[in-house]
Amino acid sequence: MVVGSYEYYKQKAAPAIKQDFKLASAMAVPRLHKIVLNMGVGAAKENKNLLTNALNELTLISGQKALATKAKKAISQFKIRKDMEIGAAVTLRGKKMYDFFCRLIHVAIPRVRDFNGLSRKSFDQHGNYTFSLKEQIVFPEIVFDKVDKICGLNITIVTTTDSREMALRLLELMGMPFKKK
Numbered sequence: 001m002v003v004g005s006y007e008y009y010k011q012k013a014a015p016a017i018k019q020d021f022k023l024a025s026a027m028a029v030p031r032l033h034k035i036v037l038n039m040g041v042g043a044a045k046e047n048k049n050l051l052t053n054a055l056n057e058l059t060l061i062s063g064q065k066a067l068a069t070k071a072k073k074a075i076s077q078f079k080i081r082k083d084m085e086i087g088a089a090v091t092l093r094g095k096k097m098y099d100f101f102c103r104l105i106h107v108a109i110p111r112v113r114d115f116n117g118l119s120r121k122s123f124d125q126h127g128n129y130t131f132s133l134k135e136q137i138v139f140p141e142i143v144f145d146k147v148d149k150i151c152g153l154n155i156t157i158v159t160t161t162d163s164r165e166m167a168l169r170l171l172e173l174m175g176m177p178f179k180k181k
Contacts, residue, residue: 001073004102006095006124013173021166030127030161035064035097038069038089038154040080041138050178052149055086060141060152062100066090103139104155107173111138116153127167129176130156 001007014029023029039056051068070088071080079085084107092100109115112133122130133153138145159167172178 002102002106004098004105006098008042009174013170014119016173017166017169020169027093030159030163030166032101032170032174033093033158033160035092035100036089036156036158037066037092038087038147038156039151040087040154041079041149041151043149050149051085051088054151055152055168057142058088058090058153059137061062061136062090062092063096064090064092068076088161100173101157103179107140108133108138109177111140117177120181122180123161123164123167126161127159127161128156129159129171130154 001011009031010070014026014031017023018026018029037058039054039058041051043050055066055068066088067090068085069082071082071086071087074080076084109118112135118131120130131177133155135150136142136153137147137150158173159170161167161170
């Protein structure tokens with residue numbers, strides 16, 4: 001049983017959260033709902049090949065086909081028009097979500113240079129956690145020699161709770177490497 005897997009959640013994390021917060025029902029225990037990966041590729045407005053490469057890299061990282069994201073509005077200072085493709089995104093649910101989560105905490109995050117832990121303050125008011133990786137090359141699926149441009153990767157972990165404390169406890173039990181208090 002691997003820390004971060006669905007089996008680990010069912011057997012270790014969920015009972016611990018139920019006991020810690022004195023929840024009456026197993027259905028009240030928070031769980032991971034989805035993980036959203038997003039890469040912004042602003043330079044794609046000049047070079048469409050960068051967007052294609054970002055889509056391919058995000059597909060490799062997630063194990064699911066990535067989609068191009070479009071600008072919602074025009075921004076003249078950045079020479080961006082409405083509906084211009086400027087990024088890549090993928091939403092993971094179910095087994096692929098737990099597989100990605102395990103690879104994230106066991107393989108990718110330990111490869112980040114000068115890593116001191118993730119911030120405990122990056123939760124929104126709905127119990128969702130968002131953080132960024134500066135380089136997509138921390139994932140072993142990406143071959144460094146074939147990368148045209150280093151891009152950042154935003155990761156949002158959506159939980160089923162509206163409580164920051166419950167969401168923090170869930171991610172701690174699932175193995176997220178937070179900074180020490």
